[in-house]
Amino acid sequence: xxxxxxxxxxxxxxxxxxxxxxxxxxxxxxxxxxxxxxxxxxxxxxxxxxxxxxxxxxxxxxxxxxxxxxxxxxxxxxxxxxxxxxxxxxxxxxxxxxxxxxxxxxxxxxxxxxx
Numbered sequence: 100x101x102x103x104x105x106x107x108x109x110x111x112x113x114x115x116x117x118x119x120x121x122x123x124x125x126x127x128x129x130x131x132x133x134x135x136x137x138x139x140x141x142x143x144x145x146x147x148x149x150x151x152x153x154x155x156x157x158x159x160x161x162x163x164x165x166x167x168x169x170x171x172x173x174x175x176x177x178x179x180x181x182x183x184x185x186x187x188x189x190x191x192x193x194x195x196x197x198x199x200x201x202x203x204x205x206x207x208x209x210x211x212x213x214x
Contacts, residue, residue, distance in 0.1 A: 127198050135191035142184035149176045 153173040160166060 138187040145180040
């Protein structure tokens with residue numbers, strides 16, 4: 100009887116620890132998702148700002164030859180934004196995936212220890 104009670108207690112403890120791990124990972128995931136959303140918003144804002152700046156320059160263009168210069172500047176700025184924001188966004192995605200994998204492996208380990 101004592102052995103069964105002890106086994107049940109160990110399994111309950113492992114289940115509780117798994118629950119705590121899930122909650123910790125969820126809280127960490129929220130922070131990481133907020134970073135992802137923030138970086139995505141920054142990318143969208145910069146892209147829109149560059150697009151409107153490009154449109155204003157086109158409207159103010161006096162010579163057709165200016166189009167190539169204005170377009171080149173626009174593409175250059177967009178490439179810079181994409182490079183910087185793209186790296187941050189990919190890092191955010193990697194962080195979320197890493198946290199999810201760590202939580203899954205930790206939960207599995209605790210379940211196997213309890214069994």
